Amino acid sequence: xxxxxxxxxxxxxxxxxxxxxxxxxxxxxxxxxxxxxxxxxxxxxxxxxxxxxxxxxxxxxxxxxxxxxxxxxxxxxxxxxxxxxxxxxxxxxxxxxxxxxxxxxxxxxxxxxxxxxxxxxxxxxxxxxxxxxxxxxxxxxxxxxxxxxxxxxxxxxxxxxxxxxxxxxxxxxxxxxxxxxxxxxxxxxxxxxxxxxxxxxxxxxxxxxxxxxxxxxxxxxxxxxxxxxxxxxxxxxxxxxxxxxxxxxxxxxxxxxxxxxxxxxxxxxxxxxxxxxxxxxxxxx
Amino acid sequence: xxxxxxxxxxxxxxxxxxxxxxxxxxxxxxxxxxxxxxxxxxxxxxxxxxxxxxxxxxxxxxxxxxxxxxxxxxxxxxxxxxxxxxxxxxxxxxxxxxxxxxxxxxxxxxxxxxxxxxxxxxxxxxxxxxxxxxxxxxxxxxxxxxxxxxxxxxxxxxxxxxxxxxxxxxxxxxxxxxxxxxxxxxxxxxxxxxxxxxxxxxxxxxxxxxxxxxxxxxxxxxxxxxxxxxxxxxxxxxxxxxxxxxxxxxxxxxxxxxxxxxxxxxxxxxxxxxxxxxxxxxxxxxxxxxxxxxxxxxxxxxxxxxxxxxxxxxxxxxxxxxxxxxxxxxxxxxxxxxxxxxxxxxxxxxxxxxxxxxxxxxxx
Amino acid sequence: xxxxxxxxxxxxxxxxxxxxxxxxxxxxxxxxxxxxxxxxxxxxxxxxxxxxxxxxxxxxxxxxxxxxxxxxxxxxxxxxxxxxxxxxxxxxxxxxxxxxxxxxxxxxxxxxxxxxxxxxxxxxxxxxxxxxxxxxxxxxxxxxxxxxxxxxxxxxxxxxxxxxxxxxxxxxxxxxxxxxxxxxxxxxxxxxxxxxxxxxxxxxxxxxxxxxxxxxxxxxxxxxxxxxxxxxxxxxxxxxxxxxxxxxxxxxxxxxxxxxxxxxxxxxxxxxxxxxxxxxxxxxxxxxxxxxx
Numbered sequence: 001x002x003x004x005x006x007x008x009x010x011x012x013x014x015x016x017x018x019x020x021x022x023x024x025x026x027x028x029x030x031x032x033x034x035x036x037x038x039x040x041x042x043x044x045x046x047x048x049x050x051x052x053x054x055x056x057x058x059x060x061x062x063x064x065x066x067x068x069x070x071x072x073x074x075x076x077x078x079x080x081x082x083x084x085x086x087x088x089x090x091x092x093x094x095x096x097x098x099x100x101x102x103x104x105x106x107x108x109x110x111x112x113x114x115x116x117x118x119x120x121x122x123x124x125x126x127x128x129x130x131x132x133x134x135x136x137x138x139x140x141x142x143x144x145x146x147x148x149x150x151x152x153x154x155x156x157x158x159x160x161x162x163x164x165x166x167x168x169x170x171x172x173x174x175x176x177x178x179x180x181x182x183x184x185x186x187x188x189x190x191x192x193x194x195x196x197x198x199x200x201x202x203x204x205x206x207x208x209x210x211x212x213x214x215x216x217x218x219x220x221x222x223x224x225x226x227x228x229x230x231x232x233x234x235x236x237x238x239x240x241x242x243x244x245x246x247x248x249x250x251x252x253x254x255x256x257x258x259x260x261x262x263x264x265x266x267x268x269x270x271x272x273x274x275x276x277x278x279x280x281x282x283x284x285x
Numbered sequence: 286x287x288x289x290x291x292x293x294x295x296x297x298x299x300x301x302x303x304x305x306x307x308x309x310x311x312x313x314x315x316x317x318x319x320x321x322x323x324x325x326x327x328x329x330x331x332x333x334x335x336x337x338x339x340x341x342x343x344x345x346x347x348x349x350x351x352x353x354x355x356x357x358x359x360x361x362x363x364x365x366x367x368x369x370x371x372x373x374x375x376x377x378x379x380x381x382x383x384x385x386x387x388x389x390x391x392x393x394x395x396x397x398x399x400x401x402x403x404x405x406x407x408x409x410x411x412x413x414x415x416x417x418x419x420x421x422x423x424x425x426x427x428x429x430x431x432x433x434x435x436x437x438x439x440x441x442x443x444x445x446x447x448x449x450x451x452x453x454x455x456x457x458x459x460x461x462x463x464x465x466x467x468x469x470x471x472x473x474x475x476x477x478x479x480x481x482x483x484x485x486x487x488x489x490x491x492x493x494x495x496x497x498x499x500x501x502x503x504x505x506x507x508x509x510x511x512x513x514x515x516x517x518x519x520x521x522x523x524x525x526x527x528x529x530x531x532x533x534x535x536x537x538x539x540x541x542x543x544x545x546x547x548x549x550x551x552x553x554x555x556x557x558x559x560x561x562x563x564x565x566x567x568x569x570x571x572x573x574x575x576x577x578x579x580x581x582x583x584x585x586x587x588x589x590x591x592x593x594x595x596x597x598x599x600x601x602x603x604x605x606x607x608x609x610x611x612x613x614x615x616x617x618x619x620x621x622x623x624x625x626x627x628x629x630x631x632x633x634x635x636x637x638x639x640x641x642x643x644x645x646x647x648x649x
Numbered sequence: 650x651x652x653x654x655x656x657x658x659x660x661x662x663x664x665x666x667x668x669x670x671x672x673x674x675x676x677x678x679x680x681x682x683x684x685x686x687x688x689x690x691x692x693x694x695x696x697x698x699x700x701x702x703x704x705x706x707x708x709x710x711x712x713x714x715x716x717x718x719x720x721x722x723x724x725x726x727x728x729x730x731x732x733x734x735x736x737x738x739x740x741x742x743x744x745x746x747x748x749x750x751x752x753x754x755x756x757x758x759x760x761x762x763x764x765x766x767x768x769x770x771x772x773x774x775x776x777x778x779x780x781x782x783x784x785x786x787x788x789x790x791x792x793x794x795x796x797x798x799x800x801x802x803x804x805x806x807x808x809x810x811x812x813x814x815x816x817x818x819x820x821x822x823x824x825x826x827x828x829x830x831x832x833x834x835x836x837x838x839x840x841x842x843x844x845x846x847x848x849x850x851x852x853x854x855x856x857x858x859x860x861x862x863x864x865x866x867x868x869x870x871x872x873x874x875x876x877x878x879x880x881x882x883x884x885x886x887x888x889x890x891x892x893x894x895x896x897x898x899x900x901x902x903x904x905x906x907x908x909x910x911x912x913x914x915x916x917x918x919x920x921x922x923x924x925x926x927x928x929x930x931x932x933x934x935x936x937x938x939x940x941x942x
Contacts, residue, residue, distance in 0.1 A: 012765040013766050015761040015762075016758050016761060019773070022754055023820075026819070027776065027788075029791070029795065030792050030795060031787075034791045080693075084689070087686045087689050087690055090682065090686060097690075103930065104697070107921075110878070110879070110925070115704070118704060118707075118903070123700045123703035128703060129702070129703035129707065129715055132714060133715060161696075176385070182443075185456075186398055187450060196401070201389050221784070225884070226884065226900055256790055283389055353675060
């Protein structure tokens with residue numbers, strides 16, 4: 001590169017000041033507020049009382065539920081998404097199927113919140129299309145579960161599966177046809193190829209995607225909030241409770257402690273994701 | 286040389302079997318890849334299939350491996366019809382162009398993979414895989430992964446992996462084409478050495494004529510889904526059976542000629558014919574550069590074989606000189622570099638033809 | 650060569666046997682796989698299509714239930730709820746504002762950093778991608794006290810305006826905008842372009858607006874559309890900071906008049922889908938036209 005012409009000299013970084021100021025104020029400051037607030041009381045005195053909330057029965061339960069929900073929807077999303085990605089990748093790489101599927105998945109992976117909750121209520125809620133259609137044919141569908149954990153697992157799968165397709169397709173593309181053919185010539189049956197080559201090869205990419213899906217589900221709030229208007233069975237809903245009714249847990253800064261707990265869980269998932277991803281990138285270039 | 290030496294390679298030695306491809310056909314939509322290919326590989330020999338891309342050579346190899354269905358014809362290996370046998374039951378070892386090592390396994394695990402599928406015990410397969418790795422000279426790299434090895438090393442491991450299962454037939458699908466020139470020549474000789482040592486019947490597909498001529502017992506030149514000529518390398522080079530072979534294999538000059546009385550008259554020089562049955566009349570004679578010589582042309586000397594040097598290229602010990610002969614076209618001569626001094630570009634030269642038998646083609 | 654060492658056992662190839670119709674092991678396997686793929690596609694298609702169809706069905710359901718006649722009353726009544734209309738307008742305004750502010754903040758910074766302070770590029774990337782790892786629900790907790798200050802500093806008449814959400818939304822769209830703009834800048838030679846323009850006497854503003862921006866036009870459009878889509882669907886921040894945008898209004902209304910709420914949901918969803926789908930199609934066309942990025 002040619003030597004830089006420095007008109008601003010060592011003050012050149014000032015050009016990025018507006019950006020840094022904005023990010024400092026609206027991204028870093030709130031993060032610090034959460035982290036510091038978790039350890040201070042309303043009068044800004046250090047305390048561990050807030051963090052003790054994390055030991056609270058309801059809070060612990062909500063974290064357990066959140067982790068179970070995220071894990072279940074991540075596993076379902078990852079398995080089904082991997083299958084769909086396989087369907088796509090075995091087709092023509094420039095074909096209409098692949099183009100349409102990736103475009104649709106790109107849209108659906110971002111789909112969530114109130115509208116998604118409405119869509120499922122309209123399908124399998126009390127007055128839902130599927131519920132009523134089935135009732136006319138005979139079987140009565142029970143609908144209460146939609147507003148509980150199993151319902152959330154199903155609804156979350158709606159955006160987890162497409163996300164998996166987007167994340168996993170590049171990994172499947174990295175699997176070279178020579179590997180299958182080599183395994184075949186060496187005497188491997190399709191099952192043996194799957195078991196000894198495809199699975200171990202794709203495991204890092206699959207685990208990585210699983211962790212990403214886990215973090216994605218763990219961080220999701222809007223869909224659950226729209227589906228479950230009262231109660232706080234998962235951690236994000238605990239934050240809603242803490243924010244909207246200050247007295248419930250007795251501490252004003254309890255929400256910050258729960259938020260900090262969520263950051264920690266997501267951070268662990270994302271760190272593992274980065275580690276696993278590195279290995280996968282080496283194999284599937 | 287014999288084809289069945291056994292030295293260190295007890296784990297891989299196996300008597301070669303005969304391989305017959307009979308009337309193989311394969312079309313892709315409207316494109317005919319194989320148009321009734323007949324090819325017989327003698328036990329233990331290495332045949333190189335040579336041809337331009339799209340000539341069907343790779344298709345032939347893949348049909349032999351069972352990686353594709355034939356539309357018609359038979360594949361017979363060691364007297365057994367394997368046409369309907371799936372790839373994983375054929376027991377053939379295959380080396381691909383590149384990147385075929387399983388990236389999640391070490392070199393040793395790659396080589397042992399076929400034995401693992403055959404339920405060979407842990408100790409036994411490590412021993413045998415180690416032996417084959419030694420055969421290809423890679424014992425020191427046994428614990429490396431593909432991304433830790435050079436392209437040449439990866440191909441050696443791929444060769445070892447194919448040999449470890451004691452294949453009935455060894456299939457090499459352009460195994461050198463992804464390597465750089467120096468490694469390519471080295472590995473080519475290495476493959477030949479190993480093949481002679483284990484004695485496995487081998488089909489080697491390549492688009493590189495130098496490679497084919499250097500490595501194989503016989504070379505099959507393919508064109509448009511058919512075998513044009515199947516012969517030892519020297520025959521393919523010196524006695525091409527068709528104009529396609531003559532043009533595809535080796536550099537050559539085509540000079541106008543007249544066939545009469547069992548000899549060819551090439552620009553006034555009478556040469557014997559390779560094929561005495563060539564039809565009399567006007568023709569083109571195929572002259573290899575090494576059969577063309579140059580002499581200084583005296584001032585005012587004229588004639589059909591006197592021309593102007595238009596290009597010289599230095600290739601090390603030898604050089605090639607192109608002489609423009611006017612209406613007769615250009616002649617390519619290959620000389621020892623020490624003899625080229627007098628033939629600078631622009632100078633006049635007299636082309637001489639060595640009295641070797643020539644191949645003649647119908648006039649263009 | 651060892652050609653003559655090979656035993657001469659190759660008898661002439663016998664007359665071609667009538668080529669038998671080969672079983673076609675692979676073709677059969679391919680056919681089997683195609684059947685499996687089609688079945689799976691139908692199943693996945695159903696899973697993804699039913700909720701969307703149900704949403705449309707619900708918003709147009711008349712008195713006769715699912716078998717009865719269709720009714721557009723839900724859609725027609727949208728205008729009868731001024732709060733809802735206000736929320737729709739607010740969301741659209743927010744979408745535009747967020748796009749503009751995020752581009753105005755990011756583009757000059759990213760160009761400046763490429764040209765002058767490349768050592769800051771890792772930091773900026775890290776900061777921009779940070780919102781991907783910090784859940785919005787967590788950021789809301791941190792924003793709550795900051796928004797108290799914003800409210801305190803805003804003139805009374807504007808205090809309830811949801812447009813204040815722009816500050817938060819710009820942070821939420823940072824990762825997506827950053828990635829698209831970064832890809833756009835990577836595809837052009839920012840340094841050469843700007844040096845050429847500067848040598849012709851252009852000011853920094855001219856370089857940015859007349860030289861760089863037109864060259865990364867598609868990326869800017871891409872970033873803007875992603876921002877719009879994200880803002881139109883945003884619920885978490887608005888609802889917990891007590892502002893009313895279209896998603897919050899819809900959610901509130903669903904208890905009273907679900908037909909209207911579902912009609913708005915369908916409309917907002919259709920708008921977002923259309924935007925994103927057009928974007929992905931446009932992006933693909935550009936890529937196939939060969940401008941490698």
